[in-house]
Amino acid sequence: MTEKKVISSVRIQTQADRVWEALVDPEYTRLYMFGCETVSDWLPGSELLWRGTYEGNPMVFVKGRILEIEPGILLRYTVIDPNAAYPDIPENHLRVTYELESDESGTLLKVTQDGFETVADGEKRYQDVYNNGEGWDPILKTIKELLETA
Numbered sequence: 001m002t003e004k005k006v007i008s009s010v011r012i013q014t015q016a017d018r019v020w021e022a023l024v025d026p027e028y029t030r031l032y033m034f035g036c037e038t039v040s041d042w043l044p045g046s047e048l049l050w051r052g053t054y055e056g057n058p059m060v061f062v063k064g065r066i067l068e069i070e071p072g073i074l075l076r077y078t079v080i081d082p083n084a085a086y087p088d089i090p091e092n093h094l095r096v097t098y099e100l101e102s103d104e105s106g107t108l109l110k111v112t113q114d115g116f117e118t119v120a121d122g123e124k125r126y127q128d129v130y131n132n133g134e135g136w137d138p139i140l141k142t143i144k145e146l147l148e149t150a
Contacts, residue, residue: 003117006129008136009110014147016072016102019109022143023075023098032142036061044069048077059083064093073100079113086120094119109143111136 012019022028026037029050036052043066050062064078078093086092094115101108113136116126129135 003114004122004126004130005112005114005116006126006135007110007112008140009108010137010140010144011106011108012144012147013106016100016107018147019100019107019143020072022147028143028146031146032139034061040066042066042069042071063088064096067095074098084121092119094125109140111140 022032024038024040024042026039030037030052033050034052036050039049039051040046046066048064048066049060051058051060053059054061060082062079063082064080066075066077068074068076075098077096078090079096080088080093082088094113097110097112097114099110099112101110113129116122116129119125
């Protein structure tokens, strides 16, 4: 498979520290990430869980590790569905990168998800994230709405 990435971005009329809070605060993440809250200590190498409930039962929907973190600027982490049929090994983890750029008009939030070409079920996982070109756009739109109307 040739290199594939899903890239989405949105300009939000607020400061980078508010956007950052929305990315890491479980009170926010559950509002835009399908009811899941983040669980992490936000240090490089630490585990990152996306936890929610299914049919009334708590479960982890996505897990990974923090690769790189610069509060207000950059967050890079791995992701895998721990409930998937393929093995939960580092070689099957995808990467997600949030980049924030601020200026007087607000903050540009860019999300890149990559690593599809080397993981198990890579093409299917790419298509699931790519979602007919929507990618992360619905999630970013919700983050924008939350922050600009709060």
